[in-house]
Amino acid sequence: MNESEHKSLDFIRQRVSDDVANGKNDGRVHTRFPPEPNGYLHIGHAKSICLNFGLAEEFGGKCNLRFDDTNPEKEDTEFVDAIREDIRWLGFDWDAEYFASDYFEKLYLWAIDLIKQGKAYVCDQTVEQVREYRGGWDKPGKNSPHRDRTVEENLDLFSRMKDGEFKDGEKTLRAKIDMNSDNMNLRDPAMYRIRHATHHRTGDQWCIYPNYDWAHGQSDSIEGITHSVCTLEFEQHRPLYDWYVGQLEVHHPQQIEFAKLVISNTMMSKRKLTELVAGGFVEGWDDPRMPTISGFRRRGFTPESIRSFTKRVGITKHNSTTDIALMNLCIREHLNRIAPRVTGVLDPLKVVIENYPEGEFEMRTTGVNPEDENAGTREVPFGRELYIERSDFMEDAPKKFFRLTVGGEVRLRNAFFLKCNEVVKDETGEIVELRCTYDPETSGGKAPDGRKVKGTIHWISAVHAIDAEVRLYDVMFENEDPSDVPEGKDWKDLINPNALVVKQNAKVEPILAEASAGAPYQFVRNGYFCVDSKDSQPGKLVFNRTVTLKDAWSKQQKKGGSPK
RNA sequence: UGCCCGAUGGUGUAAUGGCAACACAUCUGGUUUUGGUCCAGACAUUCUAGGUUCGAGUCCUAGUCGGGUAACCA
Numbered sequence: 001m002n003e004s005e006h007k008s009l010d011f012i013r014q015r016v017s018d019d020v021a022n023g024k025n026d027g028r029v030h031t032r033f034p035p036e037p038n039g040y041l042h043i044g045h046a047k048s049i050c051l052n053f054g055l056a057e058e059f060g061g062k063c064n065l066r067f068d069d070t071n072p073e074k075e076d077t078e079f080v081d082a083i084r085e086d087i088r089w090l091g092f093d094w095d096a097e098y099f100a101s102d103y104f105e106k107l108y109l110w111a112i113d114l115i116k117q118g119k120a121y122v123c124d125q126t127v128e129q130v131r132e133y134r135g136g137w138d139k140p141g142k143n144s145p146h147r148d149r150t151v152e153e154n155l156d157l158f159s160r161m162k163d164g165e166f167k168d169g170e171k172t173l174r175a176k177i178d179m180n181s182d183n184m185n186l187r188d189p190a191m192y193r194i195r196h197a198t199h200h201r202t203g204d205q206w207c208i209y210p211n212y213d214w215a216h217g218q219s220d221s222i223e224g225i226t227h228s229v230c231t232l233e234f235e236q237h238r239p240l241y242d243w244y245v246g247q248l249e250v251h252h253p254q255q256i257e258f259a260k261l262v263i264s265n266t267m268m269s270k271r272k273l274t275e276l277v278a279g280g281f282v283e284g285w286d287d288p289r290m291p292t293i294s295g296f297r298r299r300g301f302t303p304e305s306i307r308s309f310t311k312r313v314g315i316t317k318h319n320s321t322t323d324i325a326l327m328n329l330c331i332r333e334h335l336n337r338i339a340p341r342v343t344g345v346l347d348p349l350k351v352v353i354e355n356y357p358e359g360e361f362e363m364r365t366t367g368v369n370p371e372d373e374n375a376g377t378r379e380v381p382f383g384r385e386l387y388i389e390r391s392d393f394m395e396d397a398p399k400k401f402f403r404l405t406v407g408g409e410v411r412l413r414n415a416f417f418l419k420c421n422e423v424v425k426d427e428t429g430e431i432v433e434l435r436c437t438y439d440p441e442t443s444g445g446k447a448p449d450g451r452k453v454k455g456t457i458h459w460i461s462a463v464h465a466i467d468a469e470v471r472l473y474d475v476m477f478e479n480e481d482p483s484d485v486p487e488g489k490d491w492k493d494l495i496n497p498n499a500l501v502v503k504q505n506a507k508v509e510p511i512l513a514e515a516s517a518g519a520p521y522q523f524v525r526n527g528y529f530c531v532d533s534k535d536s537q538p539g540k541l542v543f544n545r546t547v548t549l550k551d552a553w554s555k556q557q558k559k560g561g562s563p564k
Numbered sequence: 565u566g567c568c569c570g571a572u573g574g575u576g577u578a579a580u581g582g583c584a585a586c587a588c589a590u591c592u593g594g595u596u597u598u599g600g601u602c603c604a605g606a607c608a609u610u611c612u613a614g615g616u617u618c619g620a621g622u623c624c625u626a627g628u629c630g631g632g633u634a635a636c637c638a
C-alpha cells in the first residue's frame with residue numbers, strides 16, 4: 001500500500017496509512033480483536049474482525065486475538081471456543097492469542113505503581129455514594145472522603161483487598177484524576193472491584209478484578225498494539241485510556257473509534273441475543289434465525305459472503321442502518337456462482353401424465369449450474385407420476401400467471417410441454433391431483449409447430465423423490481428497528497412468528513441424500529438451501545433455506561393483491 | 565443541563581479545495597428452458613444560514629437535527 005493509492009481508503013485505513021508513511025511505531029501495524037467471552041460472536045463482530053484482521057493483512061502487520069475476560073461472573077470457556085471457531089470460519093488466523101487475565105499480575109503491579117505515585121487510592125464508598133459524589137453533567141463532583149489516604153495506607157488496603165480480607169463491593173481502587181472533569185470517565189474511575197467469584201481461567205486465584213478501562217489500554221500496550229480500534233461508544237473513554245498509559249509511561253497505542261454495524265430488522269444487542277437464547281425464544285446461539293456468525297453458518301451463509309458484506313458496508317464514524325437486503329445480495333451473489341442446481345419441491349402436488357406409459361421412465365439431462373460451464377450435467381428420471389409445486393398451479397389464474405392452469409400449457413424444465421386436463425379434489429375441496437398430458441414432440445423444450453409457452457416449472461419424479469423437512473427463514477423482526485418498541489410492549493413481542501416456517505412434506509432429488517452438512521444447493525426457483533448441521537440425519541433429511549431467489553412474481557402479487 | 569461525535573439520493577458508501585461517483589433498493593424495457601442470472605434505462609442542486617476562495621460536499625463561524633455519555637459491565 002503506497003501513498004499514490006490514496007483513493008477510497010476509509011478514515012481508519014487512511015490514518016494507519018499516514019502513520020506508516022510517517023514512520024510512527026517504526027512503520028509497524030499491529031491490531032487486535034478483543035471480544036469478551038460472554039456470548040457468541042454476531043455479524044457486528046464480523047465487521048470488527050474484518051477491519052482488524054484486514055488492516056493487518058493490508059499493511060503487512062499482525063493481528064492478535066485477545067479475550068477481554070475481566071468479568072468472571074459472565075464469562076465462560078464455551079464462549080472462548082465458539083469465538084475461536086467463528087473467527088477461523090470467517091477465514092482469519094491470529095498471530096498471537098492472549099487473555100486479559102494473562103495480565104492480572106502485571107496490572108496489579110502497575111496499580112501499585114500508581115498508588116505509589118499518589119495517583120490511585122482505595123475507596124470505601126458504596127456504589128450509591130460513588131454515584132452521588134460523582135455529581136452530574138451540570139453538577140461538579142465531590143472528592144471521596146478517602147481520596148487523601150496516605151500511600152502507605154493505600155498500599156496496605158489494596159494488598160488486603162487482594163488477599164480477600166473484604167467482601168464484594170466493600171472497597172474499590174480508584175484513579176485519582178479530576179472530580180470536576182467534563183468527561184465523567186475522568187471523575188476518579190474505578191480500577192479494581194472486589195468479586196469473590198471463580199474465573200474461567202484463573203479460578204479462585206484473584207478476588208479483585210480490573211475494570212475495562214484499567215485493563216484494556218495496558219493490555220494493548222503490553223502486546224505492542226499500534227492501532228486499537230473499537231466502536232463509537234468508547235470515544236469518551238479515550239482520554240482515560242490515554243491517561244493510564246500516559247501515567248505508566250509505557251508504549252502508547254492509538255485508540256480509534258468507528259460506528260458499529262446496525263442492520264434493519266435485526267437485533268444486534270448481545271445482551272438481548274443472550275436473552276433470546278436463555279428464554280428459549282430460539283434453539284440456541286446457532287439458531288439460523290440468529291444474527292450470530294454460527295447462526296449464519298448454520299443457515300448456509302458463506303464466509304465469503306459475510307466478508308463481502310462487511311466490505312460493502314464500509315467504515316465511518318456516523319451511525320447508519322444497513323438494509324438487510326444487502327446481506328441477501330451478498331449471499332445470493334456468491335451462491336449463484338457456486339451452488340449446484342437441484343430440484344426440491346416444497347409443497348408437492350401430484351401430477352399424473354395420462355399419456356405416459358405406466359412403469360416406464362427415461363433420463364433427462366440437466367445442467368448443474370448455468371453460471372459455471374465446468375459444472376457439467378446430470379441425469380434425472382422422468383415418468384408418469386410427478387410432483388410439482390402447488391403454487392405452480394391455479395384454477396382461476398390472473399392474466400399474468402405464467403404457470404399451469406386447466407387447459408393451459410407449461411414447460412417442464414429440461415423435459416416436455418405439459419397440459420392440465422382435469423383437477424382431482426378431495427371431499428374438502430382441496431386439490432389432490434392433476435390429470436395431465438404431455439407432448440412427446442417437445443422433448444427439447446420447444447414445439448416443432450412453433451407454439452410457445454410462457455412458463456417453465458420444476459418437477460420431480462414421484463417414485464424417485466425422497467422426503468425431506470425444509471425450514472424457511474425470514475427476518476426475525478418485522479420492524480426495521482427492533483429496538484424501537486411501542487408503548488406497553490416488550491421487544492420480544494416484536495419477534496416475527498413467521499421467521500421460521502417448516503415444510504414437513506417436501507420432496508427432493510435422491511442425490512441429496514448424500515449432501516454434506518452446509519454444502520450449498522440451489523433448489524431451482526425456490527432459493528438456496530443447505531443440509532442442517534444439527535438436525536438432519538440419513539433417512540430424515542432437514543434443509544435450511546439460506547435465502548430466497550429474487551422473486552419478481554411474488555413481489556408483483558403482493559403489490560397487486562392478486563389472489564394467492 | 566454539560567461534554568464528545570456525526571450529517572452526501574429511499575439505503576449504505578465514494579469524491580483527500582476543481583465534472584457529485586459506486587452499489588443496494590425501487591420502477592421501465594430487453595434476453596432467458598429458473599418470474600433466477602445477465603444487459604440497458606430512470607432516480608441528488610451534498611441539513612440550514614453566513615463567511616474564506618477564481619472555485620466549497622470538502623475549510624471557517626453560527627444554527628438545526630441525530631447519536632453517545634453520569635456500572636464496582638464491556
